[in-house]
Amino acid sequence: MRGAKSKPFYVGVDVGGTKILTGVFDASLKLLGAVKMKTRAEEGAEAVLDRIESSVREVVAEQGLRMADVRAVGLGVPGVVRRGRVVCATNLGWTDLPIIQIMKRRLRRPVFADNDCNLFALGVHTVEFKGRPRHLLGVFLGTGIGGGIIIDGKLHVGFTQGAGEFGLLILDRTRPKTGFGIRGTFETLASRKGMHWRLCQEIAKGGKTVLTTELGRRLQGLRSRHLLQAWDDRDALVRRVVREVAQDVGLAVASLISAFGPEYVVLGGGVMEALKEPMLPIIRKTAAQHVLPGTLTGVKIVTSKMGDAGGITGAAVWARSQVSA
Amino acid sequence: MRGAKSKPFYVGVDVGGTKILTGVFDASLKLLGAVKMKTRAEEGAEAVLDRIESSVREVVAEQGLRMADVRAVGLGVPGVVRRGRVVCATNLGWTDLPIIQIMKRRLRRPVFADNDCNLFALGVHTVEFKGRPRHLLGVFLGTGIGGGIIIDGKLHVGFTQGAGEFGLLILDRTRPKTGFGIRGTFETLASRKGMHWRLCQEIAKGGKTVLTTELGRRLQGLRSRHLLQAWDDRDALVRRVVREVAQDVGLAVASLISAFGPEYVVLGGGVMEALKEPMLPIIRKTAAQHVLPGTLTGVKIVTSKMGDAGGITGAAVWARSQVSA
Numbered sequence A, B: 001m002r003g004a005k006s007k008p009f010y011v012g013v014d015v016g017g018t019k020i021l022t023g024v025f026d027a028s029l030k031l032l033g034a035v036k037m038k039t040r041a042e043e044g045a046e047a048v049l050d051r052i053e054s055s056v057r058e059v060v061a062e063q064g065l066r067m068a069d070v071r072a073v074g075l076g077v078p079g080v081v082r083r084g085r086v087v088c089a090t091n092l093g094w095t096d097l098p099i100i101q102i103m104k105r106r107l108r109r110p111v112f113a114d115n116d117c118n119l120f121a122l123g124v125h126t127v128e129f130k131g132r133p134r135h136l137l138g139v140f141l142g143t144g145i146g147g148g149i150i151i152d153g154k155l156h157v158g159f160t161q162g163a164g165e166f167g168l169l170i171l172d173r174t175r176p177k178t179g180f181g182i183r184g185t186f187e188t189l190a191s192r193k194g195m196h197w198r199l200c201q202e203i204a205k206g207g208k209t210v211l212t213t214e215l216g217r218r219l220q221g222l223r224s225r226h227l228l229q230a231w232d233d234r235d236a237l238v239r240r241v242v243r244e245v246a247q248d249v250g251l252a253v254a255s256l257i258s259a260f261g262p263e264y265v266v267l268g269g270g271v272m273e274a275l276k277e278p279m280l281p282i283i284r285k286t287a288a289q290h291v292l293p294g295t296l297t298g299v300k301i302v303t304s305k306m307g308d309a310g311g312i313t314g315a316a317v318w319a320r321s322q323v324s325a
Helices: A045-062 A099-107 A116-128 A186-190 A192-204 A211-215 A224-232 A236-260 A270-289 A309-323 B045-062 B099-107 B116-128 B186-190 B192-204 B211-215 B224-232 B236-260 B270-289 B309-323
Strands: A009-015 A019-025 A031-038 A070-077 A080-082 A085-089 A094-097 A111-115 A136-141 A145-151 A264-268 A300-303 B009-015 B019-025 B031-038 B070-077 B080-082 B085-089 B094-097 B111-115 B136-141 B145-151 B264-268 B300-303
Touching: A009 A045, A009 A116, A009 A309, A019 A045, A019 A309, A031 A045, A031 A309, A045 A070, A045 A099, A070 A099, A070 A116, A070 A309, A080 A111, A085 A099, A099 A111, A111 A116, A111 A309, A116 A136, A116 A145, A116 A264, A116 A309, A136 A236, A136 A270, A145 A186, A145 A236, A186 A192, A186 A236, A192 A224, A192 A236, A192 A270, A211 A224, A224 A236, A224 A270, A236 A264, A236 A270, A236 B236, A264 A270, A270 A300, B009 B045, B009 B116, B009 B309, B019 B045, B019 B309, B031 B045, B031 B309, B045 B070, B045 B099, B070 B099, B070 B116, B070 B309, B080 B111, B085 B099, B099 B111, B111 B116, B111 B309, B116 B136, B116 B145, B116 B264, B116 B309, B136 B236, B136 B270, B145 B186, B145 B236, B186 B192, B186 B236, B192 B224, B192 B236, B192 B270, B211 B224, B224 B236, B224 B270, B236 B264, B236 B270, B264 B270, B270 B300
Parallel strands: A009 A070, A070 A111, A136 A264, A264 A300, B009 B070, B070 B111, B136 B264, B264 B300
Antiparallel strands: A009 A019, A019 A031, A080 A085, A085 A094, A136 A145, B009 B019, B019 B031, B080 B085, B085 B094, B136 B145
């Protein structure tokens, strides 16, 4: 079997708020194997860095490879990454962490890091779309909302190194008080946190939903799968909120198309994966109503088929591009 | 004098909703002379094309040049320009006009055309900023709102050829009914048309302003200079509306910085030129409050000093780049 894999190998790590996913890829970016661990960010950065290190060593060993066979390691981090440092990663509780320096010392391999959504967009562009679209935007709806930008076939991070923070688009100048994030942003309105807030608002006003039976009135531990289940159970409140959120996503997608003029808008993340069927038609319809006539000709608004693999693939693509640049 | 001008020459035309401005430039993009004409779009496309032609011939003749001395002509058009055709220019009432073909035949010189705000951004980037910033956004507040994008030092028009339509950013998902444009967009809220609508709403609710004395209750013929005059006269209603509009501009600028990560956001257009002093500090403050911490480090939010010359300069830059590409 070993002979079928083309050298050199790359490791991609997606450091999420709840889990660390790590995959090893061959030179043609074929995923050979992956491991998943809980992040447990509450145990502190050092413990998380330990787990990243052991996940890399484990996935490599599982393929019968040695660390010396790994040409480079890519890390996707949910935050702002600048010049090798994690400036700020809210969900991990990290600030100003020199992650590249630390992981290089631990792994003794070249290490590269960037924002997780940037790398997801890069992975989707390179592998799912074979690098063909010149201009592609990735919009990822999960606990929060992030994005990534491909312009002229390349990842665009801008002067600030933080381009693609689509969750920060202001969608509501009346700035409703959600109690988290920056008021009026796309993220506070349409992320899973935003959906949670919307549902709780409705419940407080007397709205009824099957979700309270399992999760209580404050919907603690609400996940995308709960929303899908309630949708499938024809829960009227959840259906209304999901539709309203899809409209807001459509407004944000319209803004992004007017601003960037992309060929593809690729939607991903846990919320989209669970609720693609009800949400995608509404997103497309709302986007079409809010751009100039003719703007959407040839523009594709689609969901990614890569799922969890997008993040680790993008991280491996990034690592490969950095050592072969 | 003629010897001081460096050959070849370029002509830039800014076809606006109210006026046509035409300038002739030498090879180093020095503006040698300009002429201004009324557009009178209501007389139809043919009449406007006549005026564009005669304005080009006039400005060239005024410099003692012949048309043969002109290497190329650039046209900035307030609308969507794709493959040499004006797909749609609302303020001119044009749809699907093959402007390049027509003007080439009339002028017998190479002609290039693009969206006026794209070219304005290009002019500002090339001449005012000497081409230095890698990533720059132009935001132009006038009768409407438009924008232009420089990424990696080059004009970005995207797959749709219509990137930079920042006036279409959705800023208010509650979509107030303004009676023009697409509801909830930046343009309907913060352009001069948007300010007119806001003031009329307030007057209808019993608000008082000095503007009604000159312009009547419907504020017909409201221009930026009226707003400036009322601001200087300490008109309370105008001051409040201008401040609210500046906040909305700040929200849009925040969104653009989060999305694009530019080094410069350059504000221009008639509204900004008239109301820079009260508006710019509010725009900067609001933008800073609505981006992730640290995002604004090194980012400059400024106004262009080019005024009307920006559009014709950008058109000449575009023409020059197309013939020397």
